[in-house]
Amino acid sequence: MKKTIIFTLFFFYFLLMGYAQKRVEFPHEVVLRDTLNKKYSSKLFYNFGKPIIIEFFASYCSPCISQLNSFKEVYKDWQQQYGVKIIVISVDSRNLHKKTLKMIRKHQWPFPFYFDNDRKLTHKISALGGTPETVIYDGDFNIRAKFIGIKSNSAYKINKDGSIAKVRVHNNNKYRHLACDLTRYEEVLKKITKTHVD
Numbered sequence: 001m002k003k004t005i006i007f008t009l010f011f012f013y014f015l016l017m018g019y020a021q022k023r024v025e026f027p028h029e030v031v032l033r034d035t036l037n038k039k040y041s042s043k044l045f046y047n048f049g050k051p052i053i054i055e056f057f058a059s060y061c062s063p064c065i066s067q068l069n070s071f072k073e074v075y076k077d078w079q080q081q082y083g084v085k086i087i088v089i090s091v092d093s094r095n096l097h098k099k100t101l102k103m104i105r106k107h108q109w110p111f112p113f114y115f116d117n118d119r120k121l122t123h124k125i126s127a128l129g130g131t132p133e134t135v136i137y138d139g140d141f142n143i144r145a146k147f148i149g150i151k152s153n154s155a156y157k158i159n160k161d162g163s164i165a166k167v168r169v170h171n172n173n174k175y176r177h178l179a180c181d182l183t184r185y186e187e188v189l190k191k192i193t194k195t196h197v198d
Helices: 002-018 062-082 093-109 122-125 183-197
Strands: 031-034 040-042 052-057 084-090 113-114 133-137 142-148 154-158 164-168
Touching: 052 062, 062 084, 062 093, 062 183, 093 113, 122 183, 142 183
Parallel strands: 052 084, 084 113
Antiparallel strands: 031 040, 031 113, 052 133, 133 142, 154 164
């Protein structure tokens, strides 16, 4: 009996603590489609007061693929270190959904994907509507950074004989082993989590 009362008290304590914390909602409401083609409201984007990265993606955009592959490599570490959640918004048209779904399975990207076929959310958030575009929010859904394009760790040069060679760039960054240099994203996450802790 004593254990039941203690358990019940703890249960109600944690329940009340959950309700006591004000949940900040995502500022834009748009109906998207998930990978199972079910409707999903962007108002449900939430990460318990921790940072969220929204990545605008298109299946025909090779820098987008490089970016997501680079994010995939650091995602577990960043989740542990910064508590971040990455959400991918596909701006592909409906006729490219199958291609996008195959791509998600092939690359085994661990992020939730949503389709914004009409680009309603894209137009509300995005600076130019291009891809890739990254928007980083703090836990209260304040935009802390927007990045358009990627910072690649490789480039191409033309040799004297006219051949083209791929060369590494940005060799001093800790992400040099990835296709993209993710330093600027991590710097924003560090600032957000430092501010949140202080």
